[in-house]
Amino acid sequence: MSTQSELALENKVMDQLERVGYERAAIHNNESLEENFRRILNDRHADKLNGQLLTDSEFKRLMIQINNKSVFDSARILRDKFVLKRDDETELYLEFFDSKNWCRNTFQVTNQISVEDKYKGRYDVTVLINGLPVVQIELKRRGVAINEAFNQVERYRRHNFTGLFRYTQLFVLSNYNDTRYYANNDKEIYKSHMFYWTDEENNRLTNVHELIDSFMLPHHLAKMIGRYMVVNETDKNLIVLRPYQMYATEALIKRALETNNNGYVWHTTGSGKTLTSFKASQLLAQEKEIKKVIFLVDRKDLDTQTQKEFDKFEPGSVDYTDNTKHLLEQLEDKSNPMIITTIQKMANAVKSNAPVMHQYKEDKVIFVIDECHRSQFGDMHRMIRRHFQNSQYFGFTGTPRFDDNKSQDGRSTADIFDKCLHHYLIKDAIRDGNVLGFSIEYINTFKDKATSSGEEYVKAIDTNEIWMADDRIDMVARHIYSIHDNKTKDRQYSSIFATQSIDTAMKYYDKFKEINHEEGSKPLNIATIFSYQANEDLREGDVKEHAKDRLARVIDDYNENYNTNFSLETYDQYFDDISKRMKKGIPGQKIDLLIVVNMFLTGFDSKVLNTLYVDKYLKHHDLIQAYSRTNRVEKQTKPYGNIVSYRDLKKETDEAIQLFSDTEDTDVVLSKSFEEYLEDFQAGMNELHTVVSTPQDAYHLEDEEEIKAFIVSYRQTARALLKLKTFEDFDFTKTLLGVSEQGYEDYRSAYLDYYDKYIRQKDSEKVSVINDIDFEIEVIRNDKVNVSYILNLIGNIDLENKKKQTEERKQIKLMLERADDENLRLKADLIQEFLDEVLPKLDRNANIEKVYLDFEEDKKLQEFKDFAETEQYPVEQLQSLYTEYDYSGLLYRKDIEKGVTGGLLKKRKKVNKVYQFVKDVSRKFGLVE
Known part of the structure; x- marks a missing residue:
């Protein structure tokens, strides 16, 4: 089967770049590169030079000052005005790049520039702006992984790319079907820094020709370099x-x-x-x-x-x-x-x-x-x-x-x-790999015998008594201990535990301290933080300890654990220190488990945070914000953010993900005008007056239907008033609203009296069902279980402890049965066979991941042989088709027909069979993203 060569692809790229507006230049070494730069420099500054072109000594002096600098310094020089002292001592202001007027720049393209720096190098395609090589395009033939192009550029960055090539701002890599870009730097560049280009609707443009027609258009490329790159002064690097x-x-x-x-x-x-x-x-x-x-x-x-x-x-x-x-x-x-x-x-x-x-x-x-x-x-x-x-x-x-x-x-x-x-x-x-997905486990901690008694009965239960029961707190804490090392890669990562209240947070905090001191435990570094009121009142039934006193006790523990000296008076510094430790994965200094109520659940970014334990009710934006603390991209050992919820938030999670993954409502404007909200308020007041003429009358209502009518009509006015207050035109006057502020407050007082009365009545009807509950740990379901997740679990199976190994294999099989992931279902039988037939026979020092990959490769080859034998199709041709499709996603019927003999109808059937087989095998055995 013929494939497009790198040279053929390179020629097509050159032709296309010329068509979209680049001048093709014959530049093939450093000498011609500098000559071209000098010529363009003279042309661009002709009005300032007044016919006196740069002399050899002037150009040499210029090159000494701007050539072979660091990538960072070169980026600054590219964007700044440069002052050159001429031979006659006059000053000449040079501009290497016009960031405001794109059309005043000179755009060129060349290929096969040969250099001899530390090692010989030959660059595929070089894009020049005003004679400076600002973009390097590295091409590989179809079927070659994009990582090969990346690795080659990395070698060039280490050993070549000196002189004017330090002005390279961007790299573009492509194997025709997989095309990405990233910024140059002096520091190490990770593969995760490669980005796909997209259209405005976030649809990827992966084909190199699509990218050229969008990203590489001269005016757009100049805009990317001039406006949409950041020269980071603090870290001394470039960001695109x-x-x-x-x-x-x-x-x-x-x-x-x-x-x-x-x-x-x-x-x-x-x-x-x-x-x-x-x-x-x-x-x-x-x-x-x-x-x-x-x-x-x-x-x-x-x-x-x-x-x-x-x-x-x-x-x-x-x-x-x-x-x-x-x-x-x-x-x-x-x-x-x-x-x-x-x-x-x-x-x-x-x-x-x-x-x-x-x-x-x-x-x-x-x-x-x-x-x-x-x-x-x-x-x-x-x-x-x-x-x-x-x-x-x-x-x-x-x-x-x-x-x-x-x-x-x-x-x-x-x-x-x-x-x-x-x-x-x-x-x-x-x-796009800009954030990680989530692996979500929902954990049930009790079986509720009362649920069969009806919804109204369940609503009357004092749920705090359930959620904060000593047995449940103990069981959840011990469950976290049992899974924490696995979730955090042996504490390579940190975790947050989101709790419902300060009372709950402190109860867990004390329980973890207790477990830490038990014989044989592997203590977790725990900390907690919450806000407090300076003059807090203790409510009846509360633990007899102010939040302020609790926090002081927690800070004392923290000082002892980390050799610090914080207090309530230095609360902000305590907060900052926790923040720093949660972002640094330094053994012995980091926090393993941070217990919070609301803090750190929004706006906090840490790459070394990978797990969130949840024992509080979350929904909508609060849920997504909290979950998203865990999904910052780090390295391959962090494939996703782990969420372990000790409440059944499955419905809330699905609703939140659906809400924030849907674009249908992005442009819907729900607001009305000030006048419309004013009409709503006035209508509510009119309805209120039909029920009670004055606020005093509201206190004398006896009929429940009238009380309900009062509450509903008042609530309508309150909702409208909240919206009215957001407008600049709002003033609380009787002229505007038809009621004075004091008159409205009197209605509000009557409403609050009814509210308190009925809420207290409901509270008094609460019943304790603590004896109706059996506490136990039960995994309800595991969402987002994919191939990577399962293979990660298999790789961590304990080969020494046979009893533990049996339990882990059992759990993985259970996950396979429940998994919704389509790719995982394709591999399910394969994985189960490995767990049953191969893994139990492994030596305790075996590399499970390598053994599994070898096992999978053997199975793939066997499927090739079986299919080839059954369908009488050349096995070598089958493997070639698979390789091409696995890398490029392309499968041409004319290529399949090369291995097919017989009549037209027979050929068509066999081609369809081969076509489907290759696609199925690729999905089953393809690389795991």
């Missing part, structure tokens, strides 16, 4: 935006410059929203008509991580201080067009009525809001919007609010920020 980040930034800038409307970007948690929002903010700040770009976060979100991320990109942009004075100074400083601060401090700046704030009543200001699903700002938001009268608001969120999960005041994200400008969903990010 992924396609969804670029599309979102483009859409946001277009909306800001062409309209006065707001918008939001829906990019799933963990996909790099900070970088996207920074780049959008940076580019907007360069527009003359925009006087300031202000990146707003809630106070609790302006943590060390956020500060460091922004300082990497724009040193000095973060408002670190606690006082408003520094923010006012930043607002006055016209040389600093971008600020990151908190909404609380910005509200204080508005209230200060400082002279600098007056200009911003009319100046165009862009507000970029982080985590905008939580940005229901109320009074502060309204105050800021009233002051900045010529402002626009752009939000970023991984979990928007929709009708299903609207905020407490009844609004969706679209109500506040209007249109969704771009979406990149969790299913897209998992597909």
Whole structure:
């Protein structure tokens, strides 16, 4: 079977690049590369040179100053103005790349440049802008894994790519059907840094010709280098935006410059929203008509991580201080067009009525809001919007609010920020390898004998008595101990335990301490953190210990364990120290298990966190946010985020994943106008007045139907009022609303009295069913069990302990029976045969993974032989077809026909059989992603 050679592919790529606008250049060595660079430099600066071309000494001096620098320094030189002192001592300002006017750059392409650096090298295709080799394209023939191209580039980076090749900004790799790009760097580059290019709807463009027609178009490539790469000053490296980040930034800038409307970007948690929002903010700040770009976060979100991320990109942009004075100074400083601060401090700046704030009543200001699903700002938001009268608001969120999960005041994200400008969903990010998927286990910890008594009976149960029962707490804690090492790869990774309340968190904390001190235990490094009120009241029935006192006790334990010296007075430093340890996988210093209530379940990123234990009710955005703490990409030992839920959140999980993986509602705007909400409120008040004329009458209602009518009508007004308060036009006056604020508060008091009465009545009817419950651990089901997950479990089977091995094999077989993954079902029989026939006979020092792969290879070859014999088809041809299809995904019937004899009908049937066989075998034995 003939295949396209690398040379043929290279020639086609060269021809296509020429067609889309590149000039083909005959450059085949370093000398001609420098001559070409010098010629273009002279041509581009002809107006400044006044006929005096660069002399040999001037060009030599220039090359000494710009040639063979580090990749990072070369990237800075490429983007800056360069001052060259000429032979006559005059200064000449040179520009190597025009980032604003793409058409003023010179675009060329050449191939087969030969170099002799440490070793000889010959580069496939080189794209030059203004004579500098900014993009290297490495090609492999079809069927060759893309990793081979990557490895070759890595060799070139280590031993070649000197001189002007240090200006290489991007690499493009392709084996025709698999095409990716990534940024150059001085440091090690991982394969996970290779990205696919996509269209605006996140559809991959994997074919090299599709990529050239989109990504490699001269104006687009210049835009990628000039606008959508970040020169990271802190880490001294280059970052290139992924396609969804670029599309979102483009859409946001277009909306800001062409309209006065707001918008939001829906990019799933963990996909790099900070970088996207920074780049959008940076580019907007360069527009003359925009006087300031202000990146707003809630106070609790302006943590060390956020500060460091922004300082990497724009040193000095973060408002670190606690006082408003520094923010006012930043607002006055016209040389600093971008600020990151908190909404609380910005509200204080508005209230200060400082002279600098007056200009911003009319100046165009862009507000970029982080985590905008939580940005229901109320009074502060309204105050800021009233002051900045010529402002626009752009939000970023991984979990928007929709009708299903609207905020407490009844609004969706679209109500506040209007249109969704771009979406990149969790299913897209998992597909692209930008975040990991989840392995979810739902654990039942009791059998409820009461459920057969009816739903109303179950609702009356005091569930706290169940969830916090001593036996259950003990069993869950011990279960976590039993699975923790396996979940965290022998504690290579950290975990978080999300609990329902401070009481629950402390009960678990004390139980883990107890287990840690038991003989034969392998102690876990545990810690906990939660917020507390300075003057907390203890409610009847509570544990007689203030949250403040509990936290002080926990901090003392922490100090002893980690040799630190924190206290309640240094709570923020305690928080930061926990954050650092949760991000560093240093043995002996990291935290194995962090017990939390709400903290660290949103906005916290750690690559070495891979497991979340859950013993609290979660749904919608809260669930996805919490789960997403575990799915940051790290290395191959972290194939997904582990979720172990000790409550049956299967329904909630499915609903949340469906909600945040669906694009149908992204552009739906649920909000009404101020006038419409005002009509709703007034209608509610009219209905309320038909039930009771005055607030006092509400206290004298006796008929339950009348009481119900009062509660329903009041609730209607309350919902409308919550929405009304979000508008700048809102003022609580009788003229506007038809009721004074005090009059409305009187109605509210009557409503609360009825609420308290009926809630207490329900509470008194609660019954204890603690004796009706048998506590036990039972895995209900395991979702997202795929081939990688099962093979990972097989690889960790204990070959020394036969009893444990038997139990582990049994559990894996059970998972195979319950698994929904289609690819896993294809391998199920194969895996079961391995577990039954091969694994029990292995030596204790055997490499299970290698043995399984050899076993699978033998089985694959046997299937080839059996099929070839039965269908009388050449086995070598069959293997060749399989190899081509497995790598490229392409299978041509004309290739299959080469091994088929007989009449037309017979040929057609056999071709169809071979075609289906190759596809089935590829799915069964193909590489596991």
